[in-house]
Amino acid sequence: MIYYKTPEEIALMRASNLLVSQTLAHLAQTLRPGMSGADIDREAETFIRDHGAEPTFKGYHGFPATLCVSVNEAVVHGIPSKEQVFKEGDVISIDCGVLLNGYHGDSAYTFALVDTREEVLQLLRVTKESLYRAIDQVRVGNRLGDIGFAVQEFAERQHGYGIVRDLVGHGIGRNLHEEPEVPNYGRRGRGIKLQEGLVIAIEPMINLGAKEVRQLPDGWTIVSKDKTPSAHYEHVVAVFKEGPAILSDFSIIEEAERQNDYLHEVKVLRAVKDEMP
Ligand code: MG
Ligand code: MG
Secondary structure, eight states: OOOOHHHHHHHHHHHHHHHHHHHHHHHHHHTTTTTHHHHHHHHHHHHHHHOOEESSTGGGGGOSSSSSEEETTEEEEEOOSSSSSTTTOOOEEEEEEEEEETTTEEEEEEEEOSSSHHHHHHHHHHHHHHHHHHHHTTTOOOOOHHHHHIIIIIIIIOOOOOOOOSOOOESSSSSSSSEEEESOOOOOSSOOOOOOOOOEEEEOOSSSSOOEEEEEESSOOETTTTOOOEEBBBBEEEETTEEETTTTTTTHHHHHHHHOHHHHHHHHHHHHHHHOO
């Protein structure tokens, strides 16, 4: 069953998702060659707890860390470790989740460390743009299939990349994973109609090579079968009458305030923000 959220709930979800976005921004400033997955994980956990929230992933089905850190051919669910030392040219996908005021935030970003190959940088650009093209479909009256279609059309048909089928986006709220599933492929005009109050995490996972993946013996890490690099970007998006609102993007608040839009939500959010440390 799908839980549609009230404006008050969406304001609370904005706070959770903004904290994830701030955590990722903080990590972006910290990340450098020579650091390890364990270093960046510790940094994230401290940041999240200092802001009065809890890391969602830690302990989720037994996952041992705050972040999923997936390097190069790792697609998602990589376990950060001391042995995993970042080097120049790496692409590092960091997926982060928090629980704040009873609601989950979830967002991911793929970072390129210095001197990454141009063809890999292009994969990152296309994956990120496919996410924004998908977000643009999050409108009342559109259907779930329009979202997946937007990703597939751009990343697969126009650019020839492999879209991972085995993992999908999801509804989010009081639970990290709720209905509906949000695949990164699909047919236009198919699936449920999007309604106000729907909140979903859209997260294209795209390989430079073929779409097939496998799981490593650690029971978590998903890698591309052909060992080509993979990219992953994720935003949590709410459906409003006026269009999509990206809850995990800090800049959108200023934009909303400028346009005098989502006013009720901004007001609730301000109250939440004022209470943040
Ligand atoms: Mg995520
Ligand atoms: Mg997610």
